[in-house]
Amino acid sequence: MGKTTLAQSIDRSGNSLLGNLLNRAKSAVSRWWELGRIDPREIEIVAHDLNLSSAELVALMFRPPEFLDLLDRRLAYEGLSAEKLAASHPAELRDLRLACSRCSSRARCARDIRHKRMATPSKYCPNEPLLRELAQQVRQQGTPRVLGFPVTLS
8 A cells, every 4th residue: 555645634534633623724714704704893783683792703603513513412302403493482592502602511512412311411501491491392292202302203
């Protein structure tokens, strides 16, 4: 086998640590350039509409999108979906997303989800009370569940 250059290994393996870092850096630079094109007054208006400071909104723009994956998985565990919540409870979904984006326990959350330990989020998740309340509303509407996961009947 021939020698592989670093650039070639990055090109072949988007999952390598260096490849992931490079992709994140490219994404951050892209968002930075996009942010530079937005009028600061527009940022302030959007931030005000979301009940955030401009600095908080800009910080959210630079968060990696993976934090929403954790929320989607927690929603699924509770028998909820982001799409349905967007239609039925848009303000609550926005609050859930904001809390997730500010959370300092993302690593613990990811570990618990990966190991299917859903009993512990009440110890650290700021979204837990709202998630439980929304899930209870869904269950009262008759969504069947097996082992904590929603079941769709065909």
